[in-house]
Amino acid sequence: MRASQPWCFFCVITPGLEELALAEFLEKRALLGTTVDPIALPGGFEVTIPWEQGRALTAVLKIPTRVMVRLTTVTARDFPKLFQKASDLPWTQWLSHPEPLWKVSIHQCRLMHSGRVEETLIEAMKKAHVKKPFSNRWQKENLSPETLYVRGVDDVWTFSLDITGIALYKRGVSDIKGEAPLRETLAAACLRFLFKDAPSEPIHLWDPMCGSGTFLFEALGHQLPTEREFAYQTSVLNLGVAPWKPKTTLTPWPIEKCSGHDLNPALVNRLVEKSITWGVHDVIKAPQVPVSDGPLWIVSNPPYGERLALPEGIPEFSRKLSESLSNVPCEKVLLLVPASWPDFKIKDRKPQEILRFTHGGLAVEARLWKL
Numbered sequence: 414m415r416a417s418q419p420w421c422f423f424c425v426i427t428p429g430l431e432e433l434a435l436a437e438f439l440e441k442r443a444l445l446g447t448t449v450d451p452i453a454l455p456g457g458f459e460v461t462i463p464w465e466q467g468r469a470l471t472a473v474l475k476i477p478t479r480v481m482v483r484l485t486t487v488t489a490r491d492f493p494k495l496f497q498k499a500s501d502l503p504w505t506q507w508l509s510h511p512e513p514l515w516k517v518s519i520h521q522c523r524l525m526h527s528g529r530v531e532e533t534l535i536e537a538m539k540k541a542h543v544k545k546p547f548s549n550r551w552q553k554e555n556l557s558p559e560t561l562y563v564r565g566v567d568d569v570w571t572f573s574l575d576i577t578g579i580a581l582y583k584r585g586v587s588d589i590k591g592e593a594p595l596r597e598t599l600a601a602a603c604l605r606f607l608f609k610d611a612p613s614e615p616i617h618l619w620d621p622m623c624g625s626g627t628f629l630f631e632a633l634g635h636q637l638p639t640e641r642e643f644a645y646q647t648s649v650l651n652l653g654v655a656p657w658k659p660k661t662t663l664t665p666w667p668i669e670k671c672s673g674h675d676l677n678p679a680l681v682n683r684l685v686e687k688s689i690t691w692g693v694h695d696v697i698k699a700p701q702v703p704v705s706d707g708p709l710w711i712v713s714n715p716p717y718g719e720r721l722a723l724p725e726g727i728p729e730f731s732r733k734l735s736e737s738l739s740n741v742p743c744e745k746v747l748l749l750v751p752a753s754w755p756d757f758k759i760k761d762r763k764p765q766e767i768l769r770f771t772h773g774g775l776a777v778e779a780r781l782w783k784l
């Protein structure tokens with residue numbers, strides 16, 4: 414019964430990627446078996462669908478960093494009221510573990526102290542447990558505490574349960590990471606930006622500074638559900654509900670071959686994924702351009718000159734990179750670089766489109782050339 418009951422799910426999106434994330438949901442909602450439209454909100458989007466469908470947003474979508482389910486809202490302008498309302502909530506219907514981790518955020522509320530709000534909620538929950546004791550399933554199954562997000566806006570407190578667990582950019586596909594790996598969720602957004610206009614024939618996708626190969630893994634896996642554990646699987650909301658299965662399959666992106674090269678042999682030689690051709694090269698001094706029958710598309714994020722140093726300086730590196738890539742017979746190039754990097758051209762052209770967002774607090778641009 415609970416599986417078919419509608420719940421409101423909120424998908425958290427990196428600012429700047431909202432439009433791509435909504436487009437991804439619209440394209441993939443058939444996998445969930447829904448035709449419901451999402452509602453765009455600050456920081457993400459919301460969709461109200463049955464539990465059995467909504468829990469799978471975690472597996473299906475590649476751009477959100479987290480998915481949570483809205484539990485309830487209460488209005489409280491003082492601590493006694495917050496305590497009283499929170500102690501009356503049906504926690505045992507929502508939580509598997511009696512001591513959740515709290516994430517409190519407050520915007521324009523009379524109660525301004527997040528530490529005191531958390532203390533009040535902990536005490537209220539203890540009182541609720543006395544009235545309605547928790548089952549000991551969490552002890553028997555050694556369950557981890559869940560994370561509860563509490564957001565106060567204008568004295569209205571929204572309680573949301575995280576159904577993700579480890580952040581969604583951890584796909585569980587490859588644990589080999591370089592020194593400056595790109596988050597999978599950001600790579601997925603850049604790739605959707607690149608694949609917005611489908612190629613006329615299957616392409617060869619090449620990352621000439623591939624590091625741990627995030628772009629390539631993401632490109633091959635974008636249309637497939639993520640296979641890893643999610644917090645919802647042990648949630649009380651999921652008890653007795655059959656494991657999720659996709660309602661349909663999506664056509665993979667038309668990628669005939671994938672190649673990844675990097676300067677760092679110690680990294681590349683550990684990458685064993687067989688569907689990708691790996692190699693060591695210097696993209697500036699001696700690029701090993703893949704030989705390809707179909708059109709060649711390039712996607713890469715060069716060293717930013719921060720965690721990975723660029724001794725020659727950014728202007729010189731970007732000039733040389735632009736010169737090197739201008740000699741490659743390719744149809745499209747997407748480079749993810751800090752917004753502060755100089756403008757540079759490829760084959761005497763400026764990028765036609767730019768996607769702007771932040772990567773680890775740094776303003777970045779995915780610059781897209783269609784050549």
Ligand SMILES: C[S@@+](CC[C@H](N)C(=O)[O-])C[C@H]1O[C@@H](n2cnc3c(N)ncnc32)[C@H](O)[C@@H]1O
Pocket residue numbers: 590591593594595596621622623624625626627628674675676677694695696697698713714715716717721
């Ligand atoms: C920001 S990292 C790429 C991270 C990658 N997208 C990932 O997710 O792991 C930049 C990569 O460029 C490589 N690199 C730097 N200079 C290079 C060059 N001249 N030729 C090829 N690769 C280079 C570095 O070794 C590093 O792995």
